[in-house]
Amino acid sequence: MIAGLLIDISGVLHVGDEPIIGSAEAVRRLRRAGYLLRFVTNTSRLCRAGVIERLERLQMPVAPEEVITAPLAGRKWLEARGLRPHLLIHPDLAADFRDMECGNPDAVFLGDAGEYFDYPALNRAFRLLMDGAPLVAVARNRYFQEADGLSLDMGAFVTALEYAAGVEAVIIGKPSAGFFESALADMDLEASQVLMVGDDAEADVLGAIAAGLQGALVRTGKYRPGDEERLENTTATVFRNLEELSKSLKKS
Amino acid sequence: MIAGLLIDISGVLHVGDEPIIGSAEAVRRLRRAGYLLRFVTNTSRLCRAGVIERLERLQMPVAPEEVITAPLAGRKWLEARGLRPHLLIHPDLAADFRDMECGNPDAVFLGDAGEYFDYPALNRAFRLLMDGAPLVAVARNRYFQEADGLSLDMGAFVTALEYAAGVEAVIIGKPSAGFFESALADMDLEASQVLMVGDDAEADVLGAIAAGLQGALVRTGKYRPGDEERLENTTATVFRNLEELSKSLKKS
Numbered sequence A, B: 001m002i003a004g005l006l007i008d009i010s011g012v013l014h015v016g017d018e019p020i021i022g023s024a025e026a027v028r029r030l031r032r033a034g035y036l037l038r039f040v041t042n043t044s045r046l047c048r049a050g051v052i053e054r055l056e057r058l059q060m061p062v063a064p065e066e067v068i069t070a071p072l073a074g075r076k077w078l079e080a081r082g083l084r085p086h087l088l089i090h091p092d093l094a095a096d097f098r099d100m101e102c103g104n105p106d107a108v109f110l111g112d113a114g115e116y117f118d119y120p121a122l123n124r125a126f127r128l129l130m131d132g133a134p135l136v137a138v139a140r141n142r143y144f145q146e147a148d149g150l151s152l153d154m155g156a157f158v159t160a161l162e163y164a165a166g167v168e169a170v171i172i173g174k175p176s177a178g179f180f181e182s183a184l185a186d187m188d189l190e191a192s193q194v195l196m197v198g199d200d201a202e203a204d205v206l207g208a209i210a211a212g213l214q215g216a217l218v219r220t221g222k223y224r225p226g227d228e229e230r231l232e233n234t235t236a237t238v239f240r241n242l243e244e245l246s247k248s249l250k251k252s
Helices: A023-032 A048-057 A070-080 A091-097 A119-130 A154-165 A177-187 A201-210 A227-231 A242-248 B023-032 B048-057 B070-080 B091-097 B119-130 B154-165 B177-187 B201-210 B227-231 B242-248
Strands: A004-008 A036-041 A067-069 A085-088 A107-110 A135-137 A143-146 A149-152 A194-198 A214-218 A237-239 B004-008 B036-041 B067-069 B085-088 B107-110 B135-137 B143-146 B149-152 B194-198 B214-218 B237-239
Touching: A004 A177, A023 A036, A023 A242, A036 A048, A036 A177, A048 A067, A048 A091, A067 A070, A067 A177, A070 A091, A070 A107, A070 A135, A070 A177, A085 A091, A085 A119, A107 A119, A107 A154, A119 A154, A119 B149, A135 A154, A149 B119, A154 B154, A177 A194, A177 A201, A194 A201, A201 A214, A201 A227, A214 A227, A214 A242, A237 A242, B004 B177, B023 B036, B023 B242, B036 B048, B036 B177, B048 B067, B048 B091, B067 B070, B067 B177, B070 B091, B070 B107, B070 B135, B070 B177, B085 B091, B085 B119, B107 B119, B107 B154, B119 B154, B135 B154, B177 B194, B177 B201, B194 B201, B201 B214, B201 B227, B214 B227, B214 B242, B237 B242
Parallel strands: A004 A036, A004 A194, A036 A067, A085 A107, A107 A135, A194 A214, A214 A237, B004 B036, B004 B194, B036 B067, B085 B107, B107 B135, B194 B214, B214 B237
Antiparallel strands: A143 A149, B143 B149
């Protein structure tokens, strides 16, 4: 039944600079078996070329067209509507937007700009929103882990702008239905033919199932014991890691 | 019945650098009639000395103990609990906090820092909140008018921190009940003996009535035709300006 897989990158293929043992071989096994693969990520502090480069360093070569990042999905969303965004993004993501028309903006695009969030940029976004520009954001995450502690994530700034301007953001990344729909369109497959594999029970697995895909949780990356309880009474499957999943799949 | 008045400063005594005609004389008339006066403001871009200086320039001399600013009410709130705040405030307000113990902070105090809101200061606040520090804010305003357009106000940043840390802020300024209670304690009067006069139907008049005070709207400052409709079915009174109100009051 399964013809393609969406594989979350961080926490399934690697954790930081460390590959997850068996994942490289699992990807090769899935390729040999003929599955259509897409590697997906919500990251908004790395452009697509950066994602590919990191996977190459980890001995997991992927083709550019196999990588779907949430910021690039956002760019597609904006381009499909002919919108020119005011960008609130991290400089490491800028390459993905360098050749996009951004003068005289009529939309706001917000990624995890981190320390680059400042008042002038936020106020410019606010004024555009008050003039009717749509607010497009990668995700609504509240915080993330840094070496020295938890840090404010982009969801705080999405919420700030929503409150001030009285608007609701369009969320582009996982677990939004739009993210999965756009990946399916790219693969030219039906939702029921695609399995999403991730280490996040909510954003990856439940998000995918809500969009009609199949969903599998792997016990690597950010997985914590007990996470599978959130998948009870769903069709989700659970595997030790991508290696175990790759061996269990039988191509129909 | 009325023994004291709380008089909102901006929009009742002056608009920007212009005094409102008749207000200086009205204040003198209220003093002569023996009313206890307090001049109140939510402003958080001006220290108390700055407020007094501005009123002096406008020929409306006031004593320091007659001025109640929301940031100073916040300082009182923190001191009453022995808390040391991490300050997110505008430099023009710093004088009111200069001699306060702020090392090794265990609370977050947020005013309208404007362009001084930045990621490092917000992230430090977030981490303190995650460690259980209370979030104390002057107000929840969404935006304010600047010469070149509307601008993001502190409410956006209050909401951002509340969302990220999963907490609820204590709001110190109008229209919070705490603000009016603290002013009553300062005047040593009962709520029913005090009339709040302001140009903002919500924050000044409805806020005061909700706290048990009497409330009067003046049609100056930010008042816009139709604002009094929000006061229907309340005990609020409406006057053309502070001058008309001062003439109508009969000291019991």
